[in-house]
Amino acid sequence: MIEFKNVSKTFSLGKREVHAVKDVSLSIKKGDIYGIIGFSGAGKSTLLRLVNMLERPTSGSVFIQNVDVSSLSAKELRTQRRNIGMIFQNFNLFNSRTVAGNVAYPLKLAGVSKQEIHERVKELLAFVGLSDKAKDYPDQLSGGQKQRVGIARALASSPEVLICDEATSALDPDTTADILRLLKKVNKELGITILLITHEMHVIQSICDNVAVMEDGEVIESGAVFETFTNPQHPMTQRFIQSIQQDLPSEKLLDEWRSKGGTRLYRVIFKGEIASDPVLSQVTRKHGIDFNIVYGSVREVQERFFGNLLISFEGEPEKIQKVLQELEKIVDIKEVIKDES
Template sequence: MITFENVTKVFQTKDREVAAVKDVCLTVKEGEIFGIIGFSGAGKSTLLRLVNLLEKPTSGKIFVNRQEITKLSTKELRKLRQNIGMIFQNFNLFNSRTVFGNVEYPLKIAQVPKEERKRIVWELLRFVGLEDKAGDYPEQLSGGQKQRVGIARALATSPKILICDEPTSALDPETTNDILNLLKKVNRELNVTILLITHEMHVIRKICDRVAVMEEGRIIEEGSVLDIFTSPKTRTTKNFIRSVIHDSLSESLLEELKRNGTNHLYRLTFKGDATKQPILSRISKRYNVDVNILNGNISELQGQLFGNLIVEIIGDGQEVKRVIEELKKVVQVKEVLSDAG
């Protein structure tokens, strides 16, 4: 659906060049919700704007529906953009137009006949739950309602792709969940591919199928949301995950354990059926060890359960070694002290 091949975007300032996107290779599959996460300045917004050529790449190729978009004529690019809806962080609504007028606007630009415009607008307002707000102006709406108008407007031309620039960062947590549920509905019921950027990991966890992590213009990690959450490889990714899954020991507890000479501290990651099994109970009965659980939680991602435990295994060194080998057959095992907690 969307493919970046070695894409770089360089901005020229007065005294230097700034590479906002560096040699990015990425594919977004048809029908999925793909998230791009990174801190401010990572290059997320620039990458998003390359999809419909609001920014042109300095080098590399971008394909949308197998078309290399940098080779399109002005007319072909205009047609392509009608198939790509945009949702913005700050809504970008016309304050002088009603809710109905805001949603109708792109249909007017596309010269859709009046009666057809009315039918489409009412259909979309029903879809986003704003039928009763059709005559209101943006200043009369809450933040969540404004974003629903933005989503309805983005869907007006029946796009195949929806690109979302921090769509929930201006909203409170409850409203954020409502908007994310609406985006899932758009994806599921209208079969719209969604490319979303955010700096909030709970947004990724809530709705995305796959995710890429950006840092300093580069993709530093990519994979399914489940794989990224259970097996993060980079420090940046680990920091994002810990912002929503608090599975680390406090510094004071970690220092105390070190002072007490604890050498057998492990992080256990459970997936799927393993989360439902009394694995540690069986281990402690089978071997001459005690298991002290110091931290733990179970979460759900993409319909699958996964759990994180930090445990201290107390016993003879050789016995502990046998326990770890046994655990590795069913769960991921990593030493905590070597992982800085």
């Protein structure tokens, strides 16, 4: 659907060159929700703007439905852009136009008849849950309602691709969750491919099928969200995961655990159906060992269970070793705090 082939983008700032995107190759499948995450300055916004040629690549090519959009004429590019909707962090609504007027705007530019515009706007406002706000102005709306207008406007021309540029960054957590549910609805019910950028890992976890992590203009890690989330390879990806996972307790809690005689601590990772099975109880009971869950949680990632627990074991060292050897065949387990005595 969308493919970046060895894409680079360099800006000249006086005598200095800024390499915003460096040799990026990515493939986004039709119907996918694909997230690009990175801190400020990572190059993700520039990469996004290359899709609709708001920025042209210095080298490499961007394909949409096997069409090299960087090779299109100005007229062809205008036609192509109608197939790409875009929503923004700060909404970009016309304050002088009503909600209906904002949604109608791209249709008017395309020369659609008044009757068709009326029907399409009515349909879209119902889809985003704003039928009763058609005559209101943006200043009368909440942030979440403004973003819903932005989404309706982006859908007006029936695009196949929806680009989301930090679409939830200006919203509170509850409103963010509402907008993410709406984007899922757009994807599932309308079959629209969504490409979004964010610096918030919880957004990626909540909505995306696949993710690319960017740093200093490069894609440093990419893959399915579940695999990336449960087994991050790059230190930057691990930082993003840590921001929502909080998989280590505070030093204060660790000190309390040590004061009660704790010496060794193991991280146990459960993935998929096994996260709901009593494997710890079964294996430790078999060898006469007690275990204590010191910290962690079991959560849902991409509709699959993911358990990340810190566990201590109590009993004879030889039996604990047998427990560890048996658990290694079932789950991911490693020692994270060793006995320093």
